[in-house]
Amino acid sequence: MFGKDDRETIDKMHNALNGYRQRDSAVPSDPGAYNQFQIDQAPETIRPHLQALAQDPLFGAVAKVAMEEKIPVATMHKLTTALYSQAAEAGILEALVDPVAERTALLPDAAKSLPKAQQDAAINARLQANEDFVKLMVQNGLPQEVADHGLLMLMDTAKGNQLLEFFASKVTGGDRAQPFAGGGANAGGKNEREQLRAELAKPEMHPQHPKFDKAAWEALDQKYKQIVGV
Numbered sequence: 001m002f003g004k005d006d007r008e009t010i011d012k013m014h015n016a017l018n019g020y021r022q023r024d025s026a027v028p029s030d031p032g033a034y035n036q037f038q039i040d041q042a043p044e045t046i047r048p049h050l051q052a053l054a055q056d057p058l059f060g061a062v063a064k065v066a067m068e069e070k071i072p073v074a075t076m077h078k079l080t081t082a083l084y085s086q087a088a089e090a091g092i093l094e095a096l097v098d099p100v101a102e103r104t105a106l107l108p109d110a111a112k113s114l115p116k117a118q119q120d121a122a123i124n125a126r127l128q129a130n131e132d133f134v135k136l137m138v139q140n141g142l143p144q145e146v147a148d149h150g151l152l153m154l155m156d157t158a159k160g161n162q163l164l165e166f167f168a169s170k171v172t173g174g175d176r177a178q179p180f181a182g183g184g185a186n187a188g189g190k191n192e193r194e195q196l197r198a199e200l201a202k203p204e205m206h207p208q209h210p211k212f213d214k215a216a217w218e219a220l221d222q223k224y225k226q227i228v229g230v
Helices: 006-025 031-035 045-051 058-070 073-090 099-105 114-139 143-155 159-174 189-200 216-229
Strands: none
Touching: 031 058, 031 073, 045 073, 058 159, 099 159, 114 143, 114 159, 114 189, 114 216, 143 159
């Protein structure tokens, strides 16, 4: 730090302090600045993940530490982009799940013409049926921790739910035609389940509805449980 004379020493100190000033000027006063990635400049494979970080409380906690440690925004972005890029190249970066799209994909065909509230109820009934099936498997010997893991890994996506439905249809026989389904040879258990879901989703099947018929609801619910094997 010392120079050959006072002037050179002062110049060296000035340059050193100037470096600190430049570093500190790049540190934001709000940790939210770390969330503002330049998405269009990031690799396409990780853009959705970087966009999701803006709403991620875990990254928010990291951003607070970054600000406390006076890490410039550009440096933080470079580190984060490198981390996600390497994860994507290694094949360990999971695809983001869009809850709205996944629920839409689970809308039964029989409920597609119904109002939004009834469609939501039909989707919820489908999700509940899959959870009920897993609970049934627990009653038949599936370890609870295995069931919990399966629900955690599968229930948040449409394909995961469809996998559970496939297994349920094989176990309960729901994939085989029912003799009195009312639709000839093509009327299988799957169609009957969807029809019952649509019936259960009707407004009058909700306890808060003024025309709620408890007896009719219980009859439909019992019939549905018999079909799915609960």
